[in-house]
Amino acid sequence: MVETKEFHKYGKTLLYNIYDDSAIQSISPDQIEFWRNAHKQHVKESRSKGAQKASETREIRRQKRDDVYTEVGEKFKLLSDINEMLGATYLLAFWTLWASRWAKEYQVKRAVSKTPHLQTDKTAYWYSLKKEAIGLLVTSPVGKLSFYEPPKPKVRASLCEFHREEWRDSSLSLGFGEFVEQQFEQLVRCNECEIDQMYFALYFLEIKSPLADGWTFSFHTPYSVGSQFLPDPAVLPRVFHTREQEGMFRFGRTLQDVEKIIYSERDVKRNLQGAMSNYLSVANSQELSN
Numbered sequence: 001m002v003e004t005k006e007f008h009k010y011g012k013t014l015l016y017n018i019y020d021d022s023a024i025q026s027i028s029p030d031q032i033e034f035w036r037n038a039h040k041q042h043v044k045e046s047r048s049k050g051a052q053k054a055s056e057t058r059e060i061r062r063q064k065r066d067d068v069y070t071e072v073g074e075k076f077k078l079l080s081d082i083n084e085m086l087g088a089t090y091l092l093a094f095w096t097l098w099a100s101r102w103a104k105e106y107q108v109k110r111a112v113s114k115t116p117h118l119q120t121d122k123t124a125y126w127y128s129l130k131k132e133a134i135g136l137l138v139t140s141p142v143g144k145l146s147f148y149e150p151p152k153p154k155v156r157a158s159l160c161e162f163h164r165e166e167w168r169d170s171s172l173s174l175g176f177g178e179f180v181e182q183q184f185e186q187l188v189r190c191n192e193c194e195i196d197q198m199y200f201a202l203y204f205l206e207i208k209s210p211l212a213d214g215w216t217f218s219f220h221t222p223y224s225v226g227s228q229f230l231p232d233p234a235v236l237p238r239v240f241h242t243r244e245q246e247g248m249f250r251f252g253r254t255l256q257d258v259e260k261i262i263y264s265e266r267d268v269k270r271n272l273q274g275a276m277s278n279y280l281s282v283a284n285s286q287e288l289s290n
């Protein structure tokens with residue numbers, strides 16, 4: 001570099017550098033080689049720093065995962081010391097919760113996916129595992145099963161052509177929901193209309209014990225799924241929720257990134273299966289001792 005000139009632009013004075021061509025041409029090949037090597041060395045160092053950082057992150061994650069599992073293990077040990085069935089139920093509920101989140105994860109992925117069929121198997125797999133676990137949890141003495149049905153006429157309606165026409169004719173004054181509400185009796189009787197009155201109904205299972213220090217779990221199973229293996233709603237207590245609570249009440253959540261590492265699919269699957277067989281063996285031994 002030979003000189004620095006002032007450069008006026010946008011009312012500001014900027015400095016820029018003038019290079020002397022003859023100086024550039026006079027740089028020796030050795031000098032260039034030296035710079036090249038220095039640059040290579042720099043790249044290599046920052047790469048190995050990156051690798052080191054990644055391995056540190058892995059180490060931190062592994063540590064975090066170990067801490068979580070140790071903490072959780074101690075909690076279940078405490079509960080099992082109070083009562084074996086209590087411990088077995090909570091352990092099962094805990095892993096069912098994570099299975100439920102993996103199911104939700106794949107369900108949401110499938111909903112936005114361009115290749116939804118690839119996600120179907122996984123969604124079905126996790127939901128069937130959850131179903132199996134719920135089937136066990138409802139038999140626990142600390143499991144409380146109830147039924148939720150929204151106030152009528154909250155239904156899922158798909159109208160036949162005839163009734164759709166009828167609604168269109170009236171739609172200047174009536175919204176779809178209003179029309180369904182007003183014509184409800186007629187629509188239910190129609191063979192072509194699909195009126196699902198139970199679409200928003202669900203089974204609500206709560207795992208709760210005064211011995212568990214405020215620790216509770218709640219699981220929701222849609223009526224269409226639960227009716228295959230859970231009791232007739234007629235024999236169950238009703239649970240009521242306000243409209244505001246309904247969203248959170250009805251839908252579980254997906255997983256956060258860090259949770260996907262701590263509660264990996266493999267870990268959740270293995271632990272849930274372990275918790276199910278543990279629950280069964282505790283339940284069977286309790287029956288024997290009764």
Ligand SMILES: [Zn+2]
Pocket residue numbers: 159160161162163187190191192193
């Ligand atoms: Zn109809």
